[in-house]
Amino acid sequence: xxxxxxxARLTESRELTIAVDAELGEDVHVILASNQNxxxxxxxxxxxxxxxxxxKVVDQMDLQALIESSADMxxxxxxxxxxFERSFAERLGVQYCSLTNSGSSANLLALSALTSHQLxxxxxxxxxxxxxxxxxxxxxxxxxxxxxxxxxFVDVQLGTYNVGVDQILAALSPQTKAVFLAHTLGDPFDxxxxxxxxxxxxxxxxxxNCDALGSTFGARPTxxxxxxxxxxxxxxxxxxMGEGGAVVTDDQHLFRIINSFRDWGRECxxxxxxxxxxxxxxxxxxxxxxxxxxHKYTYSHLGYNLKVTDMQAAVGLSQLEKLDDFIHRRKANxxxxxxxxxxxxxxxxxxxxxxxxxxSWFGFALSVRPDCGLTRANLTRFLExxxxxxxxxxxxNIVKQPAFTERNITYRVVSSLTNTDLIMNNTFWIGVWxxxxxxxxxxxxxxxxxxLTCGT
Ligand SMILES: Cc1ncc(COP(=O)(O)O)c(C=O)c1O
Numbered sequence: 321x322x323x324x325x326x327x328a329r330l331t332e333s334r335e336l337t338i339a340v341d342a343e344l345g346e347d348v349h350v351i352l353a354s355n356q357n358x359x360x361x362x363x364x365x366x367x368x369x370x371x372x373x374x375x376k377v378v379d380q381m382d383l384q385a386l387i388e389s390s391a392d393m394x395x396x397x398x399x400x401x402x403x404f405e406r407s408f409a410e411r412l413g414v415q416y417c418s419l420t421n422s423g424s425s426a427n428l429l430a431l432s433a434l435t436s437h438q439l440x441x442x443x444x445x446x447x448x449x450x451x452x453x454x455x456x457x458x459x460x461x462x463x464x465x466x467x468x469x470x471x472x473f474v475d476v477q478l479g480t481y482n483v484g485v486d487q488i489l490a491a492l493s494p495q496t497k498a499v500f501l502a503h504t505l506g507d508p509f510d511x512x513x514x515x516x517x518x519x520x521x522x523x524x525x526x527x528x529n530c531d532a533l534g535s536t537f538g539a540r541p542t543x544x545x546x547x548x549x550x551x552x553x554x555x556x557x558x559x560x561m562g563e564g565g566a567v568v569t570d571d572q573h574l575f576r577i578i579n580s581f582r583d584w585g586r587e588c589x590x591x592x593x594x595x596x597x598x599x600x601x602x603x604x605x606x607x608x609x610x611x612x613x614x615h616k617y618t619y620s621h622l623g624y625n626l627k628v629t630d631m632q633a634a635v636g637l638s639q640l641e642k643l644d645d646f647i648h649r650r651k652a653n654x655x656x657x658x659x660x661x662x663x664x665x666x667x668x669x670x671x672x673x674x675x676x677x678x679x680s681w682f683g684f685a686l687s688v689r690p691d692c693g694l695t696r697a698n699l700t701r702f703l704e705x706x707x708x709x710x711x712x713x714x715x716x717n718i719v720k721q722p723a724f725t726e727r728n729i730t731y732r733v734v735s736s737l738t739n740t741d742l743i744m745n746n747t748f749w750i751g752v753w754x755x756x757x758x759x760x761x762x763x764x765x766x767x768x769x770x771x772l773t774c775g776t
Contacts (some may be wrong), residue, residue, distance in 0.1 A: 363757070364755060364756065364757075364760055366707075366759055366760045366762075366763030366764075367706070367707065367763060368707070369707065370707045370709060371707060371708050371709055371750075371751060371756060371760050371763070371764065372709040372751060372753075373556075373683060373709040373710060373711045373749060373750055373751040373753075374555070374556035374557075374682075374683070374711075374751055374753050375555060375556070375751070375753050375755050376555035376556075376560045376755075377642075377646065377753070377754045377755050378560070378635075378639075379642075381638045381641070381642075382635050382638045382639060384638070385400075385634040385635055385637060385638035386631055386634055386635050388634060389630045389631045389633070389634035389635075390631055392630065394593075394630050395629055395630065395631075396592045396593070396627065396629060396630065397419065397591070397592050397627045397628055397629065397630060397633065398591075398592065398593070398630040398633075399630065400630045400631075400633040400634040400637055401419050401627075401628055401630055401633035402591070403633070403637055404417075404419060404633040404636050404637045404640070405417040405418065405419055405566075407637065407640055408551075408566055408568070408636075408640065409568060411541075411640065411643070412541050412543050412544050412549075412568055413540070413541060413544050414543070414544050414549075414568045414569065414570050415569070415570045415571075415572070415575070416568060416569050416570070416571075416572065416574075416575035417566050417567070417568045418566065418567045418568075418575065418578050418579050418582055419564065419565075419566050419627070419628045419633060419636075420564070420565045420566065420567060420582055420626045420627065420628065421563055421564060421565065421626050421627065421628050421632075422552060422554065422563050422564065422565045422626075423459070423528075423530040423550060423551060423552025423553070423554060423557070423565040424459035424462075424552075424565070425565050425582075425624075425626040426530070426550035426551060426552065426565035426566060426567045427459050427460055427462070427463055427500075427526075427528060427530075427550050428459070428462075428463045428466075428624070428626070429550075429567050429578050429581050429582055429624075429626060430463075430500075430526045430548040430549075430550050430567055430578070431444070431463035431464060431467060431469075431500070431526065432463065432467070432578075432581040432621075432623070432624075433548065433567075433574055433577040433578045433581055434498060434524050434526070434548070435467055436577045436580075436581075436620075436621060438573070438577055438620065439573075439577075442522070442524075444467065444469055444497050444498060444524070446467070446468030446469065447468070447469070447470060447495065448469050448470065448495055448496075448497040448498070449469070449470045449471075449472045449493060449495040449496045449497060449732065450464045450469050450470065450471055450472065450496075450497065450498045450499070450500050451472045451474060451488055451491045451492075451496060451498070451499045451500070451501075452464060452471050452472065452473065452474075452499070452500045452501060453473065453474060453476055453482075453483050453501060453502070453504075453740075454473040454474075454475075454715075454717050454718045454719055454733075454737050454740045455475075455476045455481060455504075455713055455714075455715075455716065455717060455718075455737075455739075455740040455743045455744075456502050456504065456528075456713075456714055456715065456718070457502060457528075457530070457531075457714045457715065458714070458715050458718060458721070458723065460500060460501075460502050460528045461718055464500060465729055465731075469497075469498075470495070470730060470731060470732060471731045471732075472491050472493075472496070472731070472732045472733075472734060473718075473719065473731060473732070473733045473734065473737060473740075474487040474488065474490070474491045474734045475487060475734070475735065475736065475737050475738060475739050475740055476504070476739055476740060476743070477739065478669050478687060478739050478742065478743075479669055479670070479671060479672040480504070480507050480509075480671070480672050480673065480674050481504040481505065481507065481671075481685055481713060481743065481747075482501075482503070482504050482507060482508075482509035482510075482674060483501055483509055484509075484510070485510050485513050485514065485517070487734065488514060488517060489517065490734055490735065491734040492521070496521070496523060497523060497524065498518075498523055498524040498525070498526065499514060499517075499518055499523060499524070499525050499526070500525075500526040500528065501514070501526075501527065501528060502528035502529075502530065502531060502532075503527070503528070503529060503531060503532035503535060503542050503679075504531070504685075504713075505531055505671075505681065505682045505683045505684075505685055505713075505749060506531050506532045506535055506650070506679045506680050506681040506682035506683070507532070507535070507671070507672075507673050507674055507677065507679045507681070508532060508535050508536075508537040508542045508673075508674055508677040508679060509674060510537070510674055510675075510676065511525075511527060511537050511542060511545040511546075512537055512538055512540075512545065512676070514545075515545045515546070518547075524547050524548075525545065525546040525547055525548075526546050526547070526548050526549070526550070527542065527543060527545055527546030527548070527549040527550070528549075528550050529542050529543035529546075529549045529550060529551055530550060530551055530552035530557065530565075531552075531557070531682035531683075532679065532680060532682065533551060533557065533558040533559065533643070533647075533680060534558055534643060534644075534646075534647035534650075534680030535677065535678065535679045535680040536677065536678045537674075537676055537677045537678075538676050538677075539678075543568060544568075544570075547569065547571060547574065548567060548568070548569045548574060548578070549567070549568050549569070550565065550566070550567055550568075551565055551566040551567075551568070552564070552565050553565060553566070553632075553636055553639075556682075556753075557682070558643060558646055558647065558650070558680060558682070559636060559639035559640055559642070559643055559646065560635070560636075560639055561628070561632035561633065561635045561636035561639070562632060562635065563628075563632065564628055564632045564633075564636055567582075576589060577621070580620055580621050580623055581621050581623040581624060581626075582623065582624065582625075582626045582627060583623065583625065583627065584619070584623050584624070584625055585619045585620065585621040585622050585623025585624070586616065586617070586618065586619055586620070586623070587604075587606060587615060587618040587619065587620040588601075588615045588616045588618065590616065592627070595616065598615065600615070601614065601615045601616065602614065602615070604618060606618050606620070645754070646754045647680045649754035650680055650681045650682075650752050650753065650754060651679075651680065651681060653681075653684075653751075653752035653753075653754075653756055653761050654671075654679075654681040654684055654752045656758065656761045656762075656765075657684045657750075657752065657761055657764065657765065658670060658671070658684075660761070660762075660765035661686075661765065661768065664768070664769065664772055666689070666692065667688065667689055667692045667693075667694055667772050668686050668687065668688060668689065668772075669686070669687035669689060670686070671684060671685045671686070681752050682752075683711070683749035683750065683751060683752060684749055684750050684751070684752050685713060685747060685748075685749045686747065686748060686749065686750070686768075687742065687743065687746045687747040688746045688747075689746075690742070690746065694771075694772070696745065696746050696747070696748055698771075699748075699768075699771055700748050702767075702771040703750070703764075703767060703768070703771065706767050708750060708763075708764055708767055709750065709751060710748045710749070710750055711748060711749050711750075712744075712747065712748055712749075713743050713744075713747045713748070713749060716740075716743060716744030716745075716747075717737055717740045717741055717743070717744040719731065719733070719737070720741075720744060750764060
């Protein structure tokens, strides 16, 4: 009886899928662009709608995928998650992908994996140094501190907002064990050379590719250079599943360790809902456990549960099909802004890409030149009042954030963080996401020029 009710419900949900499909019809093939006001309009009107710095672009295909995955009522990670992991790894040209519930979780998993005892002498231990940037997103740095490692902060270049190779070389010490860097706002750092430096010295490279999906360096996708790379599928990012992230690697051993940390720390690698994939479930002998202790409940690590649901994965899969179009539109918007602002260099430091790279831009960074008669505060206020969204470059200088100043965190700074401080005071970014069209970009250009002319 119970089963019949359930079956009826499932059939109902599948009928609902079809009904929704029919009801929405052609109309929803048009983009639903939700900005932070959640207005869900098909097209943003500059001057009337807030042009958020980032946003998601979702359509009927995504909705259909969401309904289909819900109709399965599997709920946890299942067939859509497996398919996403395969497709995403293939897209990046890497062997393994582990889906997780956010880019921050992906960063936590990447760093956690490198602390595993299973890596022997190569594992990261408290006190080891990890080279990173102070100008960036906080959850690139947080796991370093949380595992008792020492963040070593290096300055970044203005324009690319990335760490240069020389700065990394200057930061090396006998305690250095890893480099953990993000491709700032989609612009790749010189990841090929950084990987080479790491390989020559036996260091790990974690590539935070959260803002750079679709970028390439020397024609190879970013996210495929690091021993481990991380991704975010939060709505601000190149594709979205609402909340979501991924960790990728070419190393099967690291892949197993990442999954162990993600899935409660367990040793067993059975997918959710399946048992005894190894056919030796009661034959293992680990730790001081009795021989044959259920492998499903054997824990190699003190881990977490950071899995996704199949609904998230289904939306991600559907979004992945549109990634090339999204990248194209991001690049076109960035280029239109860059060309349109070329006459404003007297007041603004314009963004640049790292040589050898082809960025899939996350945002368009601008730094107000010191002593040019303008301030960032005045300029961003002027833009916000005219419904153009602005954001600082994430944490600015993270060591100046209360998360650092209110706690006794040990870190090392290499030479000075002069540019990082300038970024904290003078830099902001505006949107290039695919929900913005040429009319929105032209309005942004016109408004910025108006601000510069009238001196805000
Ligand atoms: C560079 C970088 N890393 C990590 C993250 C965290 O991703 P999530 O918001 O999915 O946790 C972000 C978020 O925007 C980011 O920009």
